[in-house]
Amino acid sequence: MRLSNASLDLLPDSVRRPDYDRARVTPGIVHLGIGAFHRAHQAVAIDDLLARGATDWGIVGASLRSSDTQDALAPQDCLYTVATRSGAGAEHRVVGAVVATEVARANPARLIARMADPATRIVSLTITEKGYCHTPQTGELDEGHPDIVHDLKNPDAPRSAAGFIVAALSRRKVLGLAPFTVLSCDNLPANGVTVGRILQRFADLRSPELGQWIADELASPSTMVDRIVPETTDADRAAVAAALGMVDAWPVVTEPFTQWIVEDRFAAGRPDFAAAGVQLVSDVTPFEHMKLRLLNASHSALAYLGYLAGHETIAATMADHRFAAFAAQVMDEAAVTLTMPQGTDLATYSQSLLQRFSNPALHHRTWQIAMDGSQKLPQRLLGTMRDRLALNLPIDTHALAVAGWMRYITGTDEQGRKIDVRDPIAAELAAIARAAGPVADRLAPALLNVSAVFGTLGTDPRMRKAVTAALARLYQLGADQALPK
Numbered sequence: 001m002r003l004s005n006a007s008l009d010l011l012p013d014s015v016r017r018p019d020y021d022r023a024r025v026t027p028g029i030v031h032l033g034i035g036a037f038h039r040a041h042q043a044v045a046i047d048d049l050l051a052r053g054a055t056d057w058g059i060v061g062a063s064l065r066s067s068d069t070q071d072a073l074a075p076q077d078c079l080y081t082v083a084t085r086s087g088a089g090a091e092h093r094v095v096g097a098v099v100a101t102e103v104a105r106a107n108p109a110r111l112i113a114r115m116a117d118p119a120t121r122i123v124s125l126t127i128t129e130k131g132y133c134h135t136p137q138t139g140e141l142d143e144g145h146p147d148i149v150h151d152l153k154n155p156d157a158p159r160s161a162a163g164f165i166v167a168a169l170s171r172r173k174v175l176g177l178a179p180f181t182v183l184s185c186d187n188l189p190a191n192g193v194t195v196g197r198i199l200q201r202f203a204d205l206r207s208p209e210l211g212q213w214i215a216d217e218l219a220s221p222s223t224m225v226d227r228i229v230p231e232t233t234d235a236d237r238a239a240v241a242a243a244l245g246m247v248d249a250w251p252v253v254t255e256p257f258t259q260w261i262v263e264d265r266f267a268a269g270r271p272d273f274a275a276a277g278v279q280l281v282s283d284v285t286p287f288e289h290m291k292l293r294l295l296n297a298s299h300s301a302l303a304y305l306g307y308l309a310g311h312e313t314i315a316a317t318m319a320d321h322r323f324a325a326f327a328a329q330v331m332d333e334a335a336v337t338l339t340m341p342q343g344t345d346l347a348t349y350s351q352s353l354l355q356r357f358s359n360p361a362l363h364h365r366t367w368q369i370a371m372d373g374s375q376k377l378p379q380r381l382l383g384t385m386r387d388r389l390a391l392n393l394p395i396d397t398h399a400l401a402v403a404g405w406m407r408y409i410t411g412t413d414e415q416g417r418k419i420d421v422r423d424p425i426a427a428e429l430a431a432i433a434r435a436a437g438p439v440a441d442r443l444a445p446a447l448l449n450v451s452a453v454f455g456t457l458g459t460d461p462r463m464r465k466a467v468t469a470a471l472a473r474l475y476q477l478g479a480d481q482a483l484p485k
Helices: 005-010 035-040 040-049 068-076 109-116 144-155 161-174 193-206 208-217 234-244 284-308 315-320 321-335 346-357 366-371 372-388 396-408 426-436 440-448 452-458 459-478
Strands: 027-032 058-063 078-088 089-095 098-103 124-126 181-184 222-224 252-254 259-263 279-281
Touching: 005 040, 005 181, 027 040, 027 109, 027 161, 035 040, 035 089, 035 222, 035 252, 035 321, 040 058, 040 161, 058 315, 058 452, 058 459, 068 089, 068 193, 078 181, 109 161, 124 161, 144 161, 161 208, 181 193, 193 452, 208 372, 222 279, 222 284, 259 366, 284 315, 284 321, 284 346, 284 396, 315 321, 315 366, 321 346, 321 372, 321 396, 366 440, 372 452, 372 459, 396 440, 396 459, 440 459, 452 459
Parallel strands: 027 058, 027 124, 058 098, 078 252, 124 181, 259 279
Antiparallel strands: 078 089, 222 259
8 A cells, every 4th residue: 555645544543644634735835856855844844834724835846857756756645754763763744745746857847837826935945055056165156067058048948946946037027926935945155145146147147137136026035954864765665664554655764853944034925934833033144054063064074084984874973982072073163163142052052963963763874974075065164164264273173074075085985995976076076086196195285276165275274284184194094093082
């Protein structure tokens, strides 16, 4: 038996399911990038609001490339399970907030029409850092990106998120409709400002008049999102099927903790987010920096060094007290660069992160977190390093994390096994690594010269000295022994 509207009543009493009439729910949100994170985070909040009586904020989930999500969810009436796991066990909830799915490249015209529909008041995104076709160091549109070049030549059949959004906004402008709000939920610095800048520049390249309209009218509030959502495995699917007594082809697994902070700037209305526990603020910047520099930075540090040390998951990495202490040190040294609203307890937040990372029920693979490092390092690690250097503070802890990334992207681990490096500039990084060889004095400076990642920070003598020394230590001792004593 397959999970679907028809089988909801057959679920065990222990499984929470939609207690509202899904037939009455109409779309108000189009979400680009309907992956596991969105379905375990924003869609759960919307599901809570639908349970409270809202009917016009259903989600149309769009995949920009793959049809996997649609293939799995369509036979299930877009229903799926969220399995929330901790050391105490697992809770299962079927979410009904997604009312339809699209595959952007399969039918671009239909997705653009969905977004241009007056009923669509929010277009939200979880497309990962690389999905923005931008330069991470500057936050500017990468005008030479193949998808951007294609979309400027083919505005009605785009490939990129920017191409789809601007195509829909252009149609709304022609129809005399107000723009929808663009709500980025990705780990980008000032994600709302960044996506607004990218969209305006892309629109400028299409038409200066369109670019000016977007600059004048578009709302793109910044957000901070926080929930750990590992990649779903076959074992996860089997466990969910056992709990449900039926098959769910596309469940997601997550932790009990969830947080969503949103700037309250919407052009065409918004759901009653506060009723779903979403924190509405006037400025999300300090919370965003807190999350990027404490959670995401230590997560990446654990991923690179943990992988090199032979640990498959973050929880397994944290079981080694030296790695746990290293993660805490990353957080402590980042905390001095943060300016938070009064009453924010960074020490308590950091302690909660260490506990979350140690959750034995979450099999969050170090390899998964290590993906796309060239896009992640600038906001997760390099911003802290730049600020600490400005304060004349040492950067050795973060330098070891950066060195871990450098060692990782060479594509060969400490046992001589091949690493499946996933990164938008993996080929460029691999060529640099081959030319330099496994010699810290050559490899570290060569990678620090990649301005798309390091910008001017890579030329700072203090940065070069610290990272080169850390990489030499990694090559000499291995990740397991290179951690601070």
